[in-house]
């Protein structure tokens with residue numbers, strides 16, 4: 369059995385990210401025969417990366433809190449990133465926490481999920497995150513899962529579930 373972490377990428381006080389991530393975690397637990405847990409960036413906020421990069425390895429990251437973050441991330445075999453779009457990219461805290469460590473991400477498997485209250489569904493953020501994860505030598509499920517119009521009258525739960533199931537199945541294949 370593999371371990372998967374659902375990473376909540378937004379850290380605002382009032383955020384959609386928590387609700388979206390809970391939805392993703394619930395579906396993942398139902399559909400996957402793997403251990404799934406939520407890892408909320410909001411609970412792991414690191415100062416802006418200040419250590420020597422990128423030479424730092426697992427046991428000597430110099431940014432405050434990065435070694436603990438590395439231990440948490442190192443527990444997983446795969447990740448489901450849940451991110452909104454901030455100015456066409458991912459939220460700064462998510463990028464910061466990705467950049468703060470290195471070895472723990474390498475060559476793992478991942479799935480990118482984006483959401484937005486708008487009809488666009490944060491595709492640009494998904495593309496950026498996809499590139500970042502590939503730079504970390506991750507195998508990323510080819511098609512990002514996109515939840516447009518989250519929390520609006522146009523929200524389509526069945527469509528979200530269908531797309532998420534397809535993404536989870538692809539992630540499961542990568543982990544088998």
Ligand SMILES: Cc1cc2nc3c(=O)[nH]c(=O)nc-3n(C[C@H](O)[C@H](O)[C@H](O)COP(=O)(O)O)c2cc1C
Nearest residue numbers: 378380382383384385452453454455456484485486
């Ligand atoms: C700083 C900032 C920048 C944003 N930029 C975009 C954007 O480029 N495209 C978009 O579709 N929505 C954008 N939004 C709207 C977000 O999609 C929306 O606020 C969403 O709820 C953010 O997720 P969160 O509530 O989990 O933080 C932006 C929101 C913030 C706070």
